[in-house]
Amino acid sequence: MQPGIGVFSHERFQIGSGFLFRLGLKTWFATAAHVPTGDPEFWRFQDWPTSITLVFDDQRAGRIDLFDAGRRNLFKIPYHPNNQSFSDVLLLDYSEFLASYPTKIYDLSSTQPTDLVGHQATLFGFPEDGSRKRPYWPPHSAKGKITGLVGDKLLGSMSVRLGHSGGPVVDEKGQAMGMAIGSDDDIAAIVPWTILRMTALS
Numbered sequence: 001m002q003p004g005i006g007v008f009s010h011e012r013f014q015i016g017s018g019f020l021f022r023l024g025l026k027t028w029f030a031t032a033a034h035v036p037t038g039d040p041e042f043w044r045f046q047d048w049p050t051s052i053t054l055v056f057d058d059q060r061a062g063r064i065d066l067f068d069a070g071r072r073n074l075f076k077i078p079y080h081p082n083n084q085s086f087s088d089v090l091l092l093d094y095s096e097f098l099a100s101y102p103t104k105i106y107d108l109s110s111t112q113p114t115d116l117v118g119h120q121a122t123l124f125g126f127p128e129d130g131s132r133k134r135p136y137w138p139p140h141s142a143k144g145k146i147t148g149l150v151g152d153k154l155l156g157s158m159s160v161r162l163g164h165s166g167g168p169v170v171d172e173k174g175q176a177m178g179m180a181i182g183s184d185d186d187i188a189a190i191v192p193w194t195i196l197r198m199t200a201l202s
Contacts (some may be wrong), residue, residue, distance in 0.1 A: 003104055003166050004139055006055035007031050013172040014194035020094055020105045021176050023200045027105055028095040029054070029064070030196055031040060031166030032075050032181045033086065036066065043086045055126070056103050060110035064092060069110065078199040085153070089182040090166075090190055091199050106168060113154055113192040116177055118145045123158045123188065125167030140164075145186070146177070152195060154164035154186035155177055157158050 007016040016035030021028055022115060028137055034042040036049055055061045078087040098202030111118070123142045156169065160183035168176045169190050177191040 003141070003170070004126065005103060006031070006139075007035050007059075007166060008053045008055060013130050015071075015126065017066070017163065017180075019166075019168040019176065019179070020103060020123070021108055021168075021196065023104050023108065025095075025196060026100070027094045027199040028196075028200050029092045029097075030168075030179055032179065033088045033090040033164050034181070035090070042088065043077075053107035059060060062097070064091075064094075064097065064181045076199050076202065078195055078202070087191060087195055087199075089160040089179065089199055090193060091196070106170070106189050108172070108197055109171055109173075109175040109177045111171075111177075113149050113178075113194060116154060116171075117148055117194070119146050119177070120172055121146050121156055121158065122170050123160065123164060123167055124170065125161075125164035125180065127163035140166045146190075147187070151193075152192070153181075154190040154192050156180075156190055158188050159183075159186065160188045 003033035005018040007018045051063050051065045053061055053063050076091040078089055124139050129139055142158040144156050146154050147157050148155040164180050169178045169179050171177050178192040180190055182189050
């Protein structure tokens with residue numbers, strides 16, 4: 001099965017990546033919260049599209065709603081009341097879609113983020129191919145190491161391109177260590193698995 005899912009917003013012409021992870025009896029779809037709009041100020045939910053398209057391979061795609069008919073959000077985004085900020089994480093309960101769109105499901109790592117520093121890591125994603133029509137196919141992988149932990153983000157040495165945001169960062173065991181949300185000076189920024197888990201359980 002494919003290591004990730006391409007994400008496309010028809011209303012905003014944005015491209016990104018995503019993946020599935022398992023927690024208890026539920027399966028969650030994860031991507032970066034800025035992917036639906038491409039806006040770093042992604043918390044302005046009134047500007048969001050109503051749905052995004054998930055691209056599973058070059059033949060299969062399906063649309064998933066972000067809001068219900070009353071414009072109530074169907075997603076989870078972690079909010080931090082201490083500094084009144086959001087993490088760049090979007091989760092949707094994917095359980096009911098599994099039968100129609102089966103794809104790889106990751107287990108989350110159990111290694112604490114501080115202990116992940118120095119580990120080998122692989123980022124999977126769907127960077128743009130220049131056409132902006134759909135995620136690049138086949139999936140792209142970038143290998144590197146977890147090089148540090150700053151605040152609530154892991155840092156990685158793998159190369160991140162436009163469209164990688166939301167892709168899984170996987171350890172040597174094939175478990176999801178976190179999710180890529182961008183890069184700065186060729187250093188990947190990664191939301192650790194602990195935030196994904198906390199958000200799913202909230």
